[in-house]
Amino acid sequence: QVRLMESGGASVQAGGSLRLSCAAAEIPVRSSCLGWFRRAPGKAREGVAVIGGSDKTTYADSVSGRFTISKDSDNNILYLQMDNLKPEDTGVYYCAAARRWACPGLRESGVGYWGQGTQVSVSS
Numbered sequence: 654q655v656r657l658m659e660s661g662g663a664s665v666q667a668g669g670s671l672r673l674s675c676a677a678a679e680i681p682v683r684s685s686c687l688g689w690f691r692r693a694p695g696k697a698r699e700g701v702a703v704i705g706g707s708d709k710t711t712y713a714d715s716v717s718g719r720f721t722i723s724k725d726s727d728n729n730i731l732y733l734q735m736d737n738l739k740p741e742d743t744g745v746y747y748c749a750a751a752r753r754w755a756c757p758g759l760r761e762s763g764v765g766y767w768g769q770g771t772q773v774s775v776s777s
Contacts (some may be wrong), residue, residue, distance in 0.1 A: 655679045655766045657748040662771030669738050669775070675731040675748030675768060683726035686756035686763065689733045691773075693744040700759025701746070702733060711758055715741070738775045745770040 657680075661673040673689065688703035702712045702722040710722055721734040731748060748768035749761075757763035 655750065657750060657766055657768035659746065659748045659768045659771040662746060662773045664774040664776065665738055667739055667775055667777050670734070670736045671738065671773060673733040673735070673746055673748075673771060673773075675733075677729045677731065677748075677750060680750050680752065680766065681726075682724045682729045682731060684754060686751040686753050687722075687724060687731045688749045688756065688759070688764070689722060689731075690747045690749055690759075690761065690764075691742075691744040692747070692770075693741070696744075698747070698761065700761070703756040703759060704731075705756045706754040709755070711756065713759060735773070738773075740775050740777045743773060743775050746773055 656678040658676045684706045689701040692698040704722045719737045723732045747770045749764040751765040
């Protein structure tokens with residue numbers, strides 16, 4: 654049974670940094686499409702960043718240059734380094750995975766598995 658367990662969410666001030674982690678079980682980080690999505694208060698869930706088996710990454714325009722997605726294939730962990738955080742980054746962040754080498758962009762339709770989510774709150 655695939656499990657995705659996020660951690661690292663917290664409350665920070667604007668301009669601060671956080672690193673989210675997602676420990677994956679029963680799905681190989683090395684050869685899967687993995688990503689981070691978020692749901693801001695009152696808004697639909699949106700794609701933030703994805704990384705494929707070839708380490709090709711795609712970022713939402715709103716986070717490009719501030720967030721970095723990466724993976725530790727030996728320990729089966731996905732990361733999201735978030736720098737220069739803004740209040741509009743506030744939301745629940747979800748780890749996502751699909752059993753495929755390449756990621757179909759930031760679309761939810763490509764996701765096979767979801768984590769429970771971790772809360773990120775950024776104050777001005």
